[in-house]
Amino acid sequence: MxxxxxxxxxxxxxxxxxxxxxxxxxxxxxxxxxxxxxxxxxxxxxxxxxxxxxxxxxxxxxxxxxxxxxxxxxxxxxxxxxxxxxxxxxxxxxxxxxxxxxxxxxxxxxxxxxxxxxxxxxxxxxxxVFTREVKAKVKRTPGVRLIGEMAQEDLHAIVKNCFAVVNSSVSEGMSAAILEAMDLEVPVLARNVPGNAAVVRHGVTGLLFSDPQEFVRLAKRLVSDPALEKEIVANGREYVRRHHALQVERNTYGHLIRTLQRSIED
CATH class of the missing domain: 3.40.50.2000 (Glycogen Phosphorylase B;)
Structure with a gap:
């Protein structure tokens, strides 16, 4: 180049x-x-x-x-x-x-x-400014901890020991955190926004909530229903395997770069 x-x-x-x-x-x-x-x-x-x-x-x-x-x-x-x-x-x-x-x-x-x-x-x-607001809010909220950046393997070890992963973003493209949780066989609760809903099928590969009250209700349901947890985990893992396999993604990007190279050569 x-x-x-x-x-x-x-x-x-x-x-x-x-x-x-x-x-x-x-x-x-x-x-x-x-x-x-x-x-x-x-x-x-x-x-x-x-x-x-x-x-x-x-x-x-x-x-x-x-x-x-x-x-x-x-x-x-x-x-x-x-x-x-x-x-x-x-x-x-x-x-x-x-x-x-x-x-x-x-x-x-x-x-x-x-x-x-x-x-x-x-x-x-x-x-x-937003970062300072978040840190201040976390300090005032019992049971919530703010953890900084960490190596991926350390993050995955923590996620594996959690009951569920929550995505509360008000805007998402495609959440890598959700896909990682599914791959690690951890249930997902995500805010019902278009980017999350494109990945999480409510009641099948995860649970979608629209407000704090619904989140609390769904979280309690997940805790009290082992069968639902098992089903969501299995479906989420299968979804990632079918639609986000690493080798398929690698092959796709390789093909795209070769296409880009050919367009430059032409």
């Missing part, structure tokens, strides 16, 4: 050294990587012309503001790599902060070199 790699390349700086190292990685993987100084381009139109002239298929930008804002909006996929100034300085400037948020919305991936950089980015752009 032909890649554009944008970075600030002032000689003997950390950014320049990092960019050279990453370019070497990409080229070692078999890609053509054209490394350019972000300061060589004065406008997005110059980037657009360069992308067209060099027949570039994707882009990577080092530094969310200096590089990222130049690669968005050109119709090619791109990823960004956080620098340092973007998270330590630019994030505190209102207009730059907004621009960087827009870049992240469009980026296919974002790389942070340290956990602290990752945490700064998440705080600035995962909705900090």
């Amino acid at each position: 032909r890649l554009l790699f944008l970075a600030v390349l002032r000689r003997h700086t950390g950014n320049a050294v990092t960019a050279q190292r990453i370019r070497d990685h990409l080229e070692a993987a078999g890609h053509v990587c054209i490394l350019k100084d972000a300061f060589d381009f004065e406008s997005p139109s110059e980037i657009a012309n360069f992308i067209k002239a060099e027949n570039l298929e994707a882009a990577v930008a080092l530094h969310l503001y200096r590089g990222g804002r130049l690669v968005q909006g050109h119709g090619i996929p791109f990823g960004i790599i956080f620098g340092g100034t973007d998270l330590n300085e630019d994030v505190n400037q209102g207009e730059k902060n907004k621009v960087m948020g827009k870049v992240l919305e469009e980026a296919r991936f974002a790389v942070a070199f340290t956990e602290s950089m990752k945490e700064i980015a998440q705080t600035q752009w995962v909705d900090p």
Whole structure:
């Protein structure tokens, strides 16, 4: 694949050294990587012309503001790599902060070199006001604990020891948590929103609730009816096996990428 790699390349700086190292990685993987100084381009139109002239298929930008804002909006996929100034300085400037948020919305991936950089980015752009509200609510609610991120194998071990998994989202696309619970043979109670209802068939592969009162009623029913629990678990596991098998998904994505590759070659 032909890649554009944008970075600030002032000689003997950390950014320049990092960019050279990453370019070497990409080229070692078999890609053509054209490394350019972000300061060589004065406008997005110059980037657009360069992308067209060099027949570039994707882009990577080092530094969310200096590089990222130049690669968005050109119709090619791109990823960004956080620098340092973007998270330590630019994030505190209102207009730059907004621009960087827009870049992240469009980026296919974002790389942070340290956990602290990752945490700064998440705080600035995962909705900090809502996060504080949730944490405060949990502290005031008996019997509810808020657990941070953990490795998937640890999460699965916890889920296996739970009586049920609850999805209370007011909006869902396709809930990986629901599918994982079904695969782990744990009953699911989910809010009755379109994304959840597309996966959970009420009374068959799980239970759907529309309000807190209905949730309480259905939870009590599940606790008191072992036969229902057994049926839901079996049906949920079979649903995942039939419609979300890992190998089938892997084969499908492999086919799609080959199709994408052929379209690029054509």
